[in-house]
Amino acid sequence: MNKKVYRSEKLFNGIVNVILGICGLLALYPLIFVVSASISDPTAVNSGKVVLWPVGFNIKGYKAILKSKWITTGYRNSLFYTVAGTAINVSATLMAGYALSRKDLYGRKLITLFMMFTMWFSGGIITTYLVVNKIGLYNKWYTLIVMGLISVYNVIITRSFMSGSIPLELQEAARIDGCSDFQIFGRLILPLSKPVIAILCLYYGLGHWNSYFNALIYLKDKNLQPLQIFLREILVQNEAVNMSSDALDTMIERAMMAQTMKYSLIVVASLPMLIIYPFLQKFFVKGVMIGSVKG
Amino acid sequence: MQKQNKFLRGIRHSWQLYVLLIPALAYLLIFHYAPLYGIQIAFRDYNPGLGFTKSPFVGLKHFAYFMRSPQFVTLIRNTIILNVLRLAFCFPIPIFLALALNEASNARFQKLVQNLTYAPHFISTVVLCGMIVSFTSPTTGIINTFIQAFGGKPIDFMGQEGWFRPIYILSDMWKDTGWSSIIYLAALAGTDPSLHEAAQIDGASRFQRILYINIPGIASTIIILLIMEFGKMMSLGFEKVYLLQNSLNLPVSEVISTYVYKTGLLGAKFSYTTAIDVFNSVINCTLLLIVNKISSKVSETSLF
Numbered sequence: 361m362n363k364k365v366y367r368s369e370k371l372f373n374g375i376v377n378v379i380l381g382i383c384g385l386l387a388l389y390p391l392i393f394v395v396s397a398s399i400s401d402p403t404a405v406n407s408g409k410v411v412l413w414p415v416g417f418n419i420k421g422y423k424a425i426l427k428s429k430w431i432t433t434g435y436r437n438s439l440f441y442t443v444a445g446t447a448i449n450v451s452a453t454l455m456a457g458y459a460l461s462r463k464d465l466y467g468r469k470l471i472t473l474f475m476m477f478t479m480w481f482s483g484g485i486i487t488t489y490l491v492v493n494k495i496g497l498y499n500k501w502y503t504l505i506v507m508g509l510i511s512v513y514n515v516i517i518t519r520s521f522m523s524g525s526i527p528l529e530l531q532e533a534a535r536i537d538g539c540s541d542f543q544i545f546g547r548l549i550l551p552l553s554k555p556v557i558a559i560l561c562l563y564y565g566l567g568h569w570n571s572y573f574n575a576l577i578y579l580k581d582k583n584l585q586p587l588q589i590f591l592r593e594i595l596v597q598n599e600a601v602n603m604s605s606d607a608l609d610t611m612i613e614r615a616m617m618a619q620t621m622k623y624s625l626i627v628v629a630s631l632p633m634l635i636i637y638p639f640l641q642k643f644f645v646k647g648v649m650i651g652s653v654k655g
Numbered sequence: 656m657q658k659q660n661k662f663l664r665g666i667r668h669s670w671q672l673y674v675l676l677i678p679a680l681a682y683l684l685i686f687h688y689a690p691l692y693g694i695q696i697a698f699r700d701y702n703p704g705l706g707f708t709k710s711p712f713v714g715l716k717h718f719a720y721f722m723r724s725p726q727f728v729t730l731i732r733n734t735i736i737l738n739v740l741r742l743a744f745c746f747p748i749p750i751f752l753a754l755a756l757n758e759a760s761n762a763r764f765q766k767l768v769q770n771l772t773y774a775p776h777f778i779s780t781v782v783l784c785g786m787i788v789s790f791t792s793p794t795t796g797i798i799n800t801f802i803q804a805f806g807g808k809p810i811d812f813m814g815q816e817g818w819f820r821p822i823y824i825l826s827d828m829w830k831d832t833g834w835s836s837i838i839y840l841a842a843l844a845g846t847d848p849s850l851h852e853a854a855q856i857d858g859a860s861r862f863q864r865i866l867y868i869n870i871p872g873i874a875s876t877i878i879i880l881l882i883m884e885f886g887k888m889m890s891l892g893f894e895k896v897y898l899l900q901n902s903l904n905l906p907v908s909e910v911i912s913t914y915v916y917k918t919g920l921l922g923a924k925f926s927y928t929t930a931i932d933v934f935n936s937v938i939n940c941t942l943l944l945i946v947n948k949i950s951s952k953v954s955e956t957s958l959f
Contacts, residue, residue, distance in 0.1 A: 372861045376758045383752060384771040387833060390786060391774065393797060408800035456679035459672040466665030471676065478683050480886075483690025484932030485893075485912075486919045490696075490707075491689045509682040541671035570779035573894055577920060588781045595785025596898050619795050626782050633777040641770060648837045 391634075398422070398623035402616045405623070420617060421624030431594075431625070434587035441586055442568040445505040449564040450557060452510050457518025457556075458545050475512045485577065492578060499580045507574050508567070514560055517650050521556040522549060524650075559647035562640055569633060591629055595622055697930035710926075717930035726914065734910040737820060737896070738888050744824050746884060748832050750877060753839035754865055772833025784898040787826055788813060819904040823895065838880070839873055846872035878956040886943035889935045911935055 392412065397405050401416030409415050425431050459465055460472060482488075497503050526549060534544050550557075572588035579585055593599045637644075666673075692707065697717060699710040721727060752772065759765035778786075790796050791812035799809040812818045850868050859867070893912040900908045911931060919928030943958075951957035 368860065372758075373760045376755055376760070377764065379755050380759060380764070380768045383755075383832075384768040387772045387775055387829065390790070390829070394786065406795050408795065408797070408803070411797070411800070452678040452682070455675040459675040462669075462672055464668065465672050466669040471680070474680070475683060478687040481691060481936070482687060483692075483694050484929060484936070485916065486925050486929045486932060487690035487693030487696065487707075488686065489920055490693060490701075490703075490925060491685065495685065506682075507686070509686075510679045512683075515679065541675075545675065566777060570777075570781075572779070572781050577916075588779055591779075591781045591785060592898065596781065596788055598788070619789065619792075622785065622789055626785060630778050630782055634774065637774060637777050638770060641773060644773070645837055649841045 394623050394626050398620060398627045400620065402620045405619050406616065418620070419624075421620040422628070424617065424621055425624055425628055430582070430590050431587070431628075433583060434585055434590040435628075437583075437585060438569060438587040441504045442565055445508075445568045446561055446564045448505060449509060449511075449514075450560045453514050453518055453560055453564075454550070454553065454557065455545070456510060456515045458522055458549055460515065460519040461522035462541075463523075475515060479512050489577060498578055499584065501584055503578045503584075504568070504571075504574055504586065507578065508571075511563075511567075514563060517559065517647060518553075518556055520650050522553065526552050555643065555646065556650070558640065558643045559650070562644055563647060566633060587629055591625065594625060694929055694933055696926045697933045699926060701926040701929075713926075717927045718934060720927065721931050721934065726909070729906070730909060730911050730914055733907055734889055734912075736907075737823060737910060740820055740824050741827060742881075742884055745827050745831070745835075746881065748828060749835035750839055750873070752832055753836040753843060753873075754869060756836065756840060757843045757869065758861065758865070769833070772836070774833070775830045776834035778830065780894045781898060783826060783830055784895065787822060787899065791818075791822070813899075813901060814903045816904040816907045819899065819908050823899060827895075839876060842873040842876040843869060874954070875956045878950055878954055879958060882943065882946050882950055882958055885946040886939055888942050889939050 389412075393410070396412065396414040397410050398421055399417060399419060400410045400414045401418055402420075404410050404415035456475075460468065460475075462468070465471070483491075492498055492503075492507070497506060530548060530552075531544055534548050539547070570588065572586070572592065575586050575589050579589075696707055696710060698712060698714060699707075700713050700716075701707075702710045705711075756765055756769060759768070775783075790798050791810075793799055793809045793811040793814075796812075798812070803809060810818070812822060846869060850872075851864055854864050854868060889911060893916060896908060896910050897913050897916065900913060915928045915931050918924050919931075947957050
């Protein structure tokens with residue numbers, strides 16, 4: 361290769377790599393800092409000695425969190441909402457997505473329009489709140505599970521996947537063998553839909569775990585609140601973590617621990633997602649791709 | 656007769672599929688169409704006892720009241736400024752990142768950077784705001800540690816209204832730049848490789864190929880996403896603004912959605928705030944249509 365071209369090529373690669381490296385580090389740094397600060401000595405955190413790596417070592421922050429009644433309550437509630445909610449979301453989405461993927465569905469265009477319409481026009485939070493109140497869904501243990509049963513966007517992803525990657529001949533063959541639509545859905549479509557099921561679980565699961573808006577509006581009972589609501593009180597509104605007195609000895613120690621404890625809390629709250637994320641990242645990306653094919 | 660037969664046959668043929676659709680359709684009917692039906696209270700004085708349809712009709716009273724209220728200009732201005740800033744800064748960056756990622760010479764390095772930049776997307780808005788509050792704290796925050804290390808004076812970021820917008824925009828960038836780049840990467844993967852080969856033979860540099868092949872290749876994706884952003888211009892994400900709001904930055908952080916929530920739900924002014932919601936949707940819709948029209952004239956790319 362021509363020497364001049366070779367050199368400019370090298371320079372170009374160098375610049376690209378530097379830009380990408382900076383982007384990666386900028387994304388990573390706050391996360392590393394939070395983890396480091398959560399296990400560092402509280403004095404070092406408060407005086408700004410923790411910059412990148414942990415200084416000293418202590419896990420009192422984590423211990424205090426585990427002893428706090430409301431954080432464990434919130435954690436348990438969030439787990440319940442996420443698992444139960446996702447199961448119901450995914451089922452309803454797969455069912456609707458499959459029905460819409462069938463070209464012989466009578467009234468398919470109309471039903472698709474009925475669904476898509478809601479992506480562009482909505483009633484706003486006030487009238488939704490009034491409807492939810494009217495049907496007695498306010499402040500119930502199942503409120504957050506029923507709210508947001510399906511996302512039309514996800515139904516469309518499912519539809520695109522099913523009509524795109526499951527051969528129609530298979531369904532025809534099954535029908536000739538005497539399968540009903542239910543049987544085709546249950547025995548043929550579902551086993552072939554594992555990739556899209558993974559995507560749906562991740563999207564809905566992430567949504568439930570991170571959601572706080574619906575809980576803020578529709579739940580009043582503190583025992584029903586998900587973790588995010590308690591996180592808001594502690595992390596954003598700076599309310600002291602309510603702990604049993606033996607967790608931390610004195611008021612001074614409590615004040616000193618405040619920052620470390622917040623960082624520990626961030627780690628504990630984000631851990632489930634950040635742990636599973638690297639393994640499932642390719643599914644998320646695939647979801648965006650399927651969604652972008654037909655928007 | 657013939658037509659009715661076709662209808663009945665269609666229903667009979669598809670009934671099992673309809674059963675599968677029931678949960679989704681029922682959900683949309685209750686949680687989307689019923690509230691949509693309810694927006695008529697924007698033109699009525701809503702009374703819970705009388706319901707959506709029987710409350711007394713008052714015409715445009717609530718709209719007029721909103722437009723004459725002292726908050727009107729502030730709310731519109733704050734909402735638009737925050738959104739224009741978001742559009743100006745948060746919209747282009749993912750495109751650059753995708754273009755850069757696409758040029759990475761080492762596949763493993765590319766994967767690593769992708770994984771790192773996607774990660775913040777998985778952090779919840781509440782945690783993100785918690786991190787912001789901790790990082791910007793004037794006494795213990797890491798940002799002020801850096802400022803002091805370079806000889807500056809600590810800044811109370813959350814206590815000054817001037818910092819609200821930069822904080823909002825920068826944290827948005829951190830959280831979603833990587834994630835938003837995925838869709839452009841997908842579009843880049845779809846550009847025709849023969850174009851690159853031809854350009855290479857003609858002696859085009861890598862930079863020229865980005866400029867004349869890659870960017871035109873993803874232009875339609877960019878335009879579609881841009882039109883959709885314009886359609887959301889007035890309906891800013893409620894969560895983050897609300898979480899970052901405090902009494903000190905309220906003059907710039909009060910946007911339409913937070914005002915509707917506070918006045919409507921907490922203050923129980925249902926009709927008034929529904930009118931604001933409707934006003935908002937009308938502007939959104941108009942913007943979407945205008946931008947779509949312009950785009951279809953100028954670039955022949957449009958949503959519909």
